[in-house]
Each structure stands twice: as structure tokens, then as C-alpha cells.
Amino acid sequence: MSTPQPRPSVAAMPAYVAGKPPVERPGLVTYKLSSNENPYPPLDGVVEIAAEAAGRVNRYPDAGSTELYDALAKAYGVPAEELALSTGAVALIFQLVSAYCGPEDEVVFAWRSFEAYPIAVLAAGATAVKVPVTEGGRHDLDAMAAAITERTKVVFVCTPNNPTGTSVTQTELDAFLAKVPEHVLVVVDEAYAEFVRMDDAIDGIATYRSRANVVVLRTFSKAYGLAGFRVGYAFAPAPIAATLRAMALPFGVNVVAQAAGVASLERQAELLARVDDLVTERTRVVEGIRAAGWDIPDAQGNFVWFAFESAERCAEFAAAADEVGLVVRPYPPEGVRVSIGEAEANTRLIELAGSFPKG
Ligand SMILES: *Cc1c(COP(=O)(O)O)cnc(C)c1O
Numbered sequence: 463m464s465t466p467q468p469r470p471s472v473a474a475m476p477a478y479v480a481g482k483p484p485v486e487r488p489g490l491v492t493y494k495l496s497s498n499e500n501p502y503p504p505l506d507g508v509v510e511i512a513a514e515a516a517g518r519v520n521r522y523p524d525a526g527s528t529e530l531y532d533a534l535a536k537a538y539g540v541p542a543e544e545l546a547l548s549t550g551a552v553a554l555i556f557q558l559v560s561a562y563c564g565p566e567d568e569v570v571f572a573w574r575s576f577e578a579y580p581i582a583v584l585a586a587g588a589t590a591v592k593v594p595v596t597e598g599g600r601h602d603l604d605a606m607a608a609a610i611t612e613r614t615k616v617v618f619v620c621t622p623n624n625p626t627g628t629s630v631t632q633t634e635l636d637a638f639l640a641k642v643p644e645h646v647l648v649v650v651d652e653a654y655a656e657f658v659r660m661d662d663a664i665d666g667i668a669t670y671r672s673r674a675n676v677v678v679l680r681t682f683s684k685a686y687g688l689a690g691f692r693v694g695y696a697f698a699p700a701p702i703a704a705t706l707r708a709m710a711l712p713f714g715v716n717v718v719a720q721a722a723g724v725a726s727l728e729r730q731a732e733l734l735a736r737v738d739d740l741v742t743e744r745t746r747v748v749e750g751i752r753a754a755g756w757d758i759p760d761a762q763g764n765f766v767w768f769a770f771e772s773a774e775r776c777a778e779f780a781a782a783a784d785e786v787g788l789v790v791r792p793y794p795p796e797g798v799r800v801s802i803g804e805a806e807a808n809t810r811l812i813e814l815a816g817s818f819p820k821g
Pocket of ligand 1: 498550551552553576620623624651653680681682683684689692693694
């Protein structure tokens with residue numbers, strides 16, 4: 463062929479499927495519950511600060527994002543050199559895989575899990591090793607440890623797992639880390655860390671600080687409600703954090719996003735109170751769905767998971783949700799993920815769980 467061709471692994475990359483926008487329904491308020499977004503608008507003052515920063519967009523942003531690094535270091539009590547900012551945690555996932563993996567290498571992760579993992583692996587030309595989650599949607603950490611070979615360079619542990627919602631415990635994570643060779647990088651993707659309410663919950667910061675091969679990913683997109691600004695960050699031992707910063711596109715985190723991130727950290731207490739409200743809603747939703755007879759897994763993120771046996775059933779559930787003005791996220795054939803949203807949306811979901819045939 464005479465036209466330019468990408469590497470074969472790039473040509474094989476699946477497209478990232480984003481959550482659908484809500485469908486307009488006359489006489490019915492519709493809700494988008496398909497992207498795990500925060501239903502609350504930004505906190506008072508954040509939009510004004512972002513707008514003020516937008517007045518400076520003729521200039522490049524601070525390439526070192528100094529204020530945001532300092533604010534994160536202060537908020538979490540870590541040295542700035544152990545942080546790496548990027549344009550969403552998704553970008554950090556790509557940077558990690560590209561930095562640590564080449565064409566001969568393998569990346570182990572649970573499946574279903576976050577759909578950016580296989581895309582990032584193909585982008586680097588590496589090989590994805592998918593380890594099925596248990597029937598209850600949990601990571602099978604024993605099987606994941608067993609899947610590590612001499613080719614493995616990176617392992618992802620997504621906790622809470624998107625889309626099944628379950629979390630691994632600190633005890634389980636420690637037992638797993640003890641089995642992983644020291645030269646294998648373990649990426650603990652905690653995009654939903656702020657929503658976790660369980661015994662023996664992971665302390666991501668203590669974990670990365672006690673190991674030379676652990677990276678923790680966090681984001682402003684979910685609990686902080688800044689998905690549209692694209693800011694995520696990693697906690698990592700200094701050499702790994704430096705590698706991540708080296709792999710970032712120069713000036714990636716823009717001037718508006720930097721300002722909004724700093725402003726949001728200044729309002730952390732207020733934001734976390736909203737997270738508490740979402741967790742209260744999550745409890746109401748999980749209890750309501752279980753009371754309707756569904757055996758859904760423990761939900762530790764801002765979403766719930768309905769497991770199905772076929773793509774048809776996933777499509778039927780998504781269509782039934784559409785009918786009542788809820789846009790949900792099917793992952794055929796395994797199941798459907800539904801974000802916790804506005805109270806009215808959540809109530810409709812509980813009602814739908816009551817009326818939809820369990821098959
Ligand atoms: C949403 C999400 C992310 C990252 O989101 P960004 O918006 O890119 O920061 C990372 N991991 C998981 C599991 C997610 O669900």
C-alpha cells in the first residue's frame with residue numbers, strides 16, 4: 463500500500479466509547495447517568511476563578527503547574543516531586559504504559575475494568591493480559607498475580623473497579639503486592655477514592671510511600687466535578703513521578719484547569735461534604751435495587767452495576783432506562799453501569815429496577 467500506515471497495533475485500537483448524552487423526551491426531564499460524572503455544578507467561586515483565568519489564554523500556562531503541584535502537595539502531605547499532573551488520569555495511564563512497556567511487554571489488568579487500559583496498551587504496541595473479574599465483579603488478585611510473567615511490566619488494579627463498583631481491601635492489596643516482583647509497576651487506579659466507605663479501605667498514599675513500584679492515580683473528574691477541565695494526578699515514588707512528568711505533553715494542563723484545580727482544593731471540605739451526600743444517595747439506590755430483588759455488587763464508586771448474561775439483556779435494560787429518561791452505560795454482554803445522579807434520577811432508577819423483569 464502506498465499511503466502512510468500506522469503501526470498495526472495502532473490500527474487495531476478500539477475507539478473509546480463515551481457515555482451517550484441524554485435523549486430529549488417531550489414532557490420528561492432526562493438525566494445522563496452514563497459517564498460517572500458529578501451531578502453537582504462546580505462550587506461557588508470556582509467558575510469565576512476559571513473565567514478569570516480564561517482571560518489569560520493568550521499566554522501559555524505555567525508549564526510546571528507550580529501552584530497546583532504545591533496545592534496538591536499541601537492537601538495530601540506529600541512532596542511535590544512525588545506528584546505528576548496530567549490532562550486527566552487517562553493521560554497518565556497512556557504515559558505510564560508508553561514509558562514502561564514496549565512491543566515485547568505485557569500489561570495485566572482485570573476485565574471488565576476501565577476501557578482506557580486496553581487502548582493505552584495497544585497504543586504502546588504492548589500486549590494486554592485480561593484476567594476475568596469474579597462473578598461478584600471483584601478483582602481476582604490471585605489469578606492476576608499468577609498471570610504475571612517475565613514479560614509483564616505493568617499491572618493495573620482499578621479500585622473501586624469501573625464498571626463493577628467493587629473495591630479491594632488494604633489486606634488484599636498488601637498480599638497481592640507481596641507476590642508482585644519489584645521490577646513490575648503496580649498502578650492503583652483510585653479515580654473514585656473519595657467515594658469509598660468500607661472497612662479495611664486502601665490507604666493509597668501510605669501504600670505508594672512504602673513501595674518503590676506502586677503508583678496511585680487520582681482525578682479531579684469524579685468527586686471534584688471538574689471532568690470538563692481534564693486534570694488528573696499520580697502519587698508515585700520520585701523516579702516514577704519524574705518519568706511521568708517527562709512523558710507528559712508540554713503545557714498539557716491548561717491555564718483554566720490549573721486555576722480550577724487550585725480553587726477546588728481550597729474548597730476541599732465543602733466538596734467532600736457533597737461527596738457524602740452522593741454516598742448517602744448511593745446507599746439509598748443500592749438498598750432500593752436490592753429490595754427489588756437484584757443481587758448487585760457492593761458499590762464503592764459513584765455508580766452501580768447490573769450484571770446480565772447477554773448483550774440483548776443489556777440492550778433491553780438500556781432501552782427501558784431510556785424510556786424513563788435515564789441514559790445508562792451498557793457494557794455488552796456483561797452488564798450495565800448506572801451513575802448516581804440527581805435524587806429524581808436515582809428514584810427513577812430504583813423504580814426501573816422494580817419493574818424491569820429480572821429474567
Ligand atoms: C474516570 C476514570 C479515570 C480518569 O478520568 P480522567 O477524567 O481522565 O481523570 C481513570 N480511571 C478510572 C477507572 C475512571 O473511571
